Amino acid sequence: MLMVLTPTLMLVPTIWATPAKWLWPSALLHSLLIALASFTWFKNTAETGWAFLTPHMATDPLSSPLLVLTCWLLPLMILASQNHLSSEPLNRQRMYITLLTSLQIFLIMAFGATEMIMFYVMFEATLIPTLFLITRWGNQAERLNAGTYFLFYTLAGSLPLLVALLILQNNTGTLSLLTLPFSNPLLLLTCSDKMWWAGCLLAFLVKMPLYGVHLWLPKAHVEAPIAGSMILAAVLLKLGGYGMMRMLIMLESLTNELSYPFIIFALWGVIMTGSICLRQTDLKSLIAYSSVSHMGLVVGGILIQTPWGFTGALILMIAHGLTSSALFCLANTNYERTHTRTMVLARGLQMALPLMTAWWFIAALANLALPPLPNLMGELMIISSLLNWSWWTLALTGAGTLITAAYSLYMFIMTQRGPLPMHMITLDPSHSREHLLIALHLLPLILLILKPELVWGWAA
Amino acid sequence: MNPYVLATLLFSLGLGTTLTFASSHWLLAWMGLEINTLAIIPLMAQHNHPRAIEATTKYFLTQATAAAMLLFASLTNAWLTGQWDIQLMSHPLPTTLASLALALKIGLAPLHTWLPEVLQGLDLPTGLILSTWQKLAPLTLLLQLQPMNSSLLIILGLTSTLIGGWGGLNQTQLRKILAYSSTAHLGWMVLVLQFAPSLTFLTLIIYLTMTFSTFLTFNLNNSTTINTLATSWAKAPVISSLAPLMLLSLGGLPPLTGFMPKWLILQELTKQDLAPAATLAALSALLSLYFYLRLSYAMALTMAPNNLTGTLPWRLLPSQHSLPLAISMTASLSLLPLTPALTALFTL
């Protein structure tokens, strides 16, 4: 663990000590080296599943893909933010990269924690850097509103979780993930136990977000700068899914009986948010709602509690992390040239930026889960495990898939095809930095299907 | 103010509080409280300004009433049990009376209404004394009143956290906001008082550190309303970028110091099977967090217009020493990893 965590910590002094000219290249290079070093986490030969044990941290097949995704995202965020920060004073640029690095530190500690309460503290600790990213480096005045929504939705869900975790600790005497699966199953019968169950899961459902408590997410995505949107879509939402998979081990007997409305709500959310996407005019908001829709599927897969459900959820989380982050990057390259997120104003870009259109095409296909991509693998596994639970879910998941395809194509056709409007004929050509950025998103996605056991989680 | 007079007043201020610390006898404790009140009144009224005088009058009336009630409680105790010792108070009636009197003295809801108005009338250094040093003596007495009416304290604590959060929501004056935040924090302290007094003590120390740095920051910026916070970047850029963290620490967000007392208190409450109270208290912290968040928006997360007069303070040297602020700011941001050491240090 420390092999990655210590260099990440030392990235902060590096950023402040590097000469101005080399600030972005050296930050990028060092974070990329850290990301490469984090690949060693994939090699997990331990019999218990827990590898790279330190007194407080460890990885297992569930957390290592998410950890690697976290480490992989930092160089991409640095790469993506380079252009829109170039007009800022030097100290603010350094501050910004420090903020991104601190986010990665907290995320590594959250995913690597073996102690539930440590996971909780780090889960909450990611709020502050994200809040600052949204409210300090966002563009419009609405960002303050978005930051408030983000903070209060998440906290209102997660403060009951703290109480619930402390109750669990009083009952079992431990919160260690290594020993909790082996502790005596709790006898959960009374009404207050049901409240406790809800308290345990609510925080993660808000973070995912479940349809109904998702209102903070589109606001945060729309107002955040590109790096904020990327990390939010790619990793922070996955904290919710990860936490849910960890908590469900302890909630065994009650989940069967109580998860019914949540699964229905999640699947209903897939359709509802998909339909919202269909009539969306704001590009970033569309991508944000598509995240909500995909995460609804993940919630369904997790709450169904079958090995296939878990595996599908994890695969979909990783694949969606890369895809939605790539889509946000693409939206940002449009935004930096046209200075609008409205799709009606920035359309027909194939004429101006043909290579970008290729990237848009691949990303849109990944978003609608085209066959050779892990997105499809995740969705199929979730859909089939849901089908195994009840035939009727097929109506919801099938319609959801259809709508996903519809809005992905709508997004692609709206932004890329058609005649180029006259007000946009003097666009900057795309940089190789941007092509590299999207390639670094989509290559791992395509390569993952060659060795999907890396992101299979426990099923492997 | 004449330095000799000031020295005398500050000395008696310290004397009163230490007298209360040291006493085991109710009469002596009462005398300490009275000396304390009488010593701070000239400090509060030193600027002959209607608002300062009004604040002083209100403070005097509440403190004198609270002290008289405290003495009445102890006299009732003496008449009923013949006992003057603070720690040996056994009869429920005088104990309840005494704890209510002390609640009035430190400003726990629903007896808090004097606190925002009094704090609003004072300048920031005196306000700092009022919201830190003046809390110590009554709280030590409250800590020594050990076996008490449990539901009374829990109700006091919960109403304080709720009203402290609600009251601050529509304030634009920093000192009133700080007063409500003080009420909310005192609510947390009282909530856990009967189960783990050492936790109350730890919470008090951490609250004092955080309030100290908040007041010093505001004093450095010379600001008393939210509006004036917006230009603080021109006076002390580093502090204005740390200040939102400090305010969020005051609101109790992990991984900052302010989370530690809340965490430990919630743990203690769940151990005592008070999970609903714990959840309510935790959610009421969100109310307080909202106004801290608004302060930090105004201070660092938005850019004020860069007009020329706004940049003038840049060129001036700050009038305040930065060392105390630096130390307390560091403490109020990064003590969370030291939780075990601190809990060991502050056991009673």
Next chain:
Amino acid sequence: MTPPHFAFSATFILALTGLVFHRTHLLSALLCLEGMMLSLFVALSLWALQLDITSFLASPLLLLAFSACEASTGLALLAATARTHGSDRLQSLNLLQC
């Protein structure tokens, strides 16, 4: 509850009620405070006399001294309020409300 106990408790509570509910003049508030302190003085001296505790016989004097200090502070504040607000009515102390 013995009669003296009842007497001083009733005096104290009446004075406290006066302070809390009759909020017109600062002077009347100060008088109520004095009434409270006087009842406490009576209670303390009666307690010491009744139990014949000689070491406590000086304590009523201490209490009286402190209450005198308090009364004089109150009167000083009365004068200050009269100078800044123009009257001693508690209604006029409204600069700090919100």
